[in-house]
Amino acid sequence: MEHTPPCILITGANGGLGLGIARYFLTRDESCHVYLGVRSNRDQADALIAEFPGRASAVTLDVTDDAAWQQAIATIDADGRKVSVLVNNAGHHDDHLLATMPQDSWHSVIDSNLNAAFLGSQAVLRGMMGERFGRIINIASLSALLAPLGQTNYAAAKAGMVAMTQSLAKEVARMGITVNCVCPGYVETNALSDMDPEKAKAIKKSIPMRRFARPEEVASAVFFLANREASYITGAPLKIDGGIF
Template identity: 40%
Template sequence: MSEEQVSPVKRSVLVTGGNRGIGRAIAEAFVAQGDAVAVTTRSGEAPEGAYGVACELTDPASVDAAFKATEEHQGAPEVLVANAGITRDTLLLRMSEDDWSQVIETNLTGSFRLVKRASRTMLRARKGRIVLVSSVVGLLGSPGQVNYAASKAGLVGMARSLTRELGGRGITTNVVAPGYVETDMTAGLPEEQQASYKQQIPLQRFASPAEVASVVTWLASDGAAYVTGAVIPVDGGLGMGH
């Protein structure tokens, strides 16, 4: 009898905001390792090899519909990566109620809706991996980002509460906190501004999206089975001590 390499069992992975930047890199990394990957976007488009699902995180019915579509296509998500988020940056005294509420509703309440829906099937299966994508801004703070920083800091408290609530059922919940990453947004900054930011970073450079993705895929791997309630910075040392 000839020896054959046994392929790993495909897992169902759901990544929100998976059509560009960090989310796209995360989706592509899971696809590359053989997982069945669905990505949610407002448009429904997806990277090659992934299944695109239109979803609006501020609408509970839309979130539920996205999960149902994913379940029908590839089974209930065993891995959830809550990555989608928005910014409405402005100084506190200029920040409107709408600027505040839109960011909190999308980044924090949207993540609540995602983990609540995903946990239904994870609890029944007695296993699951939840990764919330926060930001170094949620740990350090940043002028002009009171709303964004609050939403990203809130994910830490959410993850640690989920860890205590769901951990006994084999579900891990962790937070990845990226710093400055090479995306379309940072590429559009003036060169002198980019240089100023890099001077604050011990590694003197921005991260690549793939470097953030590699931490996310590790947290979803067997090698991280005993890691939960953790906040892992991917920021080149920018947020040390936080």
């Protein structure tokens, strides 16, 4: 990581993947401080904070609200830290066929995924420019590259995130800031726990590695992209899918 103690902000940090990424940073770099951005329910985030006292904190953050972003950054600044790594992980999907998709489903998915990444990136960029260092890592999805039936809203949001990543990477490349995204396929989190066992079996059969990803396998890629050793990688969409595509 960078020479001064890194400050990591991870959104959607009360879910399986966000917690996995946070834990990976905390266990691999003892100098970093991790802020877990959570909107409301923070039970799991608080448990991780208790496990790493003094090295992790929670910030209340509705990623779709610009004022909430400004308050979160102000809170971190008041702690005497500057965000050096932003992981835009928050988001959700609400699948429907487009012909019958409620408009609220379209707008809410675009808002929580794509608009949230825009607001977050804009909120941290000024500080990163001042430090001449920064890492923005967007958690997209394999759906951005291989759009499935019934996910026009989610696929559009994540594909937009990939394009935003590539365009922003060009804008800030000379300022010591890199912008990358990872595109995970199926990941073993609570989001998949309710999946019908027969459906899960069929999906695994379609994956060349015959299994879902573990959260730490995605987290390790995020951690690498956050390091100085990855300073010549920017604008890259990295798929983590077990060979699906």
